[in-house]
Amino acid sequence: MVHLKAGDHVVSVRKPYSWTNKLFTVFLPRFGIETTLVDGHEAQNYEKALRPSTKLLYLESPNSWTFEQQDIAAVVAIAQKHELVTVMDNSWAGPLYQNPLEMGVDLVAHSATKYMAGHSDTIAGVVCGRQAMIRKLFASEYMTLGGVISPFNAWLLLRGLRTLPVRMDYISRSTTKIIDFLEHHPKVERVYHPFARGYAQPELTQKQLRQGTGLFSIVVKAPDIPAVERFCDALQRFLLAVSWGAYESLIFPACTLYASEIYQSPDLPWNMVRVSIGLEDPDLLIADLEQALCQLP
Numbered sequence: 150m151v152h153l154k155a156g157d158h159v160v161s162v163r164k165p166y167s168w169t170n171k172l173f174t175v176f177l178p179r180f181g182i183e184t185t186l187v188d189g190h191e192a193q194n195y196e197k198a199l200r201p202s203t204k205l206l207y208l209e210s211p212n213s214w215t216f217e218q219q220d221i222a223a224v225v226a227i228a229q230k231h232e233l234v235t236v237m238d239n240s241w242a243g244p245l246y247q248n249p250l251e252m253g254v255d256l257v258a259h260s261a262t263k264y265m266a267g268h269s270d271t272i273a274g275v276v277c278g279r280q281a282m283i284r285k286l287f288a289s290e291y292m293t294l295g296g297v298i299s300p301f302n303a304w305l306l307l308r309g310l311r312t313l314p315v316r317m318d319y320i321s322r323s324t325t326k327i328i329d330f331l332e333h334h335p336k337v338e339r340v341y342h343p344f345a346r347g348y349a350q351p352e353l354t355q356k357q358l359r360q361g362t363g364l365f366s367i368v369v370k371a372p373d374i375p376a377v378e379r380f381c382d383a384l385q386r387f388l389l390a391v392s393w394g395a396y397e398s399l400i401f402p403a404c405t406l407y408a409s410e411i412y413q414s415p416d417l418p419w420n421m422v423r424v425s426i427g428l429e430d431p432d433l434l435i436a437d438l439e440q441a442l443c444q445l446p
């Protein structure tokens with residue numbers, strides 16, 4: 150909002166985090182700001198969508214649910230050529246596994262609610278950028294509209310940060326093992342994760358990401374939604390809940406979005422299930438997934 154006014158235009162990757170999508174498609178249009186959502190697989194799609202009124206390019210790499218990446222440096226080059234601001238959501242990789250500021254992005258946002266706090270007990274966010282950019286935010290809309298963390302939540306966040314590297318590394322290694330199991334399972338149609346074997350953009354994973362985190366999606370071979378529900382209910386070591394990136398493993402089936410009033414129609418398959426790997430023993434999680442997958446007809 151600091152960089153936009155009525156009449157301006159934004160180009161964003163399609164399928165960003167649900168509430169970012171709501172901001173672009175519902176809230177900002179009320180104030181005369183339009184957004185074009187583009188397929189981020191090709192950086193040129195950002196350039197093709199530019200208008201004389203375009204002010205800002207928005208990235209989320211990898212994005213939510215399907216973990217598609219944008220070529221960050223290539224999008225930054227387009228922004229620099231046209232003197233546009235770039236903003237990126239880096240929540241999935243976090244600051245340890247990907248550094249968009251070093252690739253030239255102007256403002257990088259993280260949901261600190263996820264790995265940084267890491268214990269499902271704090272809601273917080275971080276925005277990073279060069280000093281002049283941050284001063285500009287602080288001196289303007291931030292004072293009126295910015296979130297303000299409570300001292301207790303800030304303290305919880307500091308505690309979480311102290312163990313961030315070991316938690317991330319453990320979860321990253323567990324996830325590699327679990328994804329390997331799932332990719333070979335006959336009841337799993339597809340695994341969506343930048344480090345999965347079948348991932349569509351391995352060259353961007355190689356170029357941009359240092360390591361993978363514990364959030365991914367699977368498409369299960371189920372005949373109908375009740376079968377997906379039975380699979381989710383059969384899991385003993387995964388809680389059914391929103392959010393991700395904490396100590397406990399979670400699942401979130403896309404079919405729940407179909408029945409929800411607060412989400413917009415999801416552009417996701419009904420048999421997709423999002424999984425967040427926590428700090429449990431990966432062998433226990435694999436055994437649990439195995440018994441629940443075996444219940445699929």
Ligand SMILES: *Cc1c(COP(=O)(O)O)cnc(C)c1O
Nearest residue numbers: 166213238240260261262273274
């Ligand atoms: C959860 C999430 C957010 C929002 O974070 P909160 O801290 O819950 O407000 C933003 N972006 C992505 C990609 C997320 O998954």
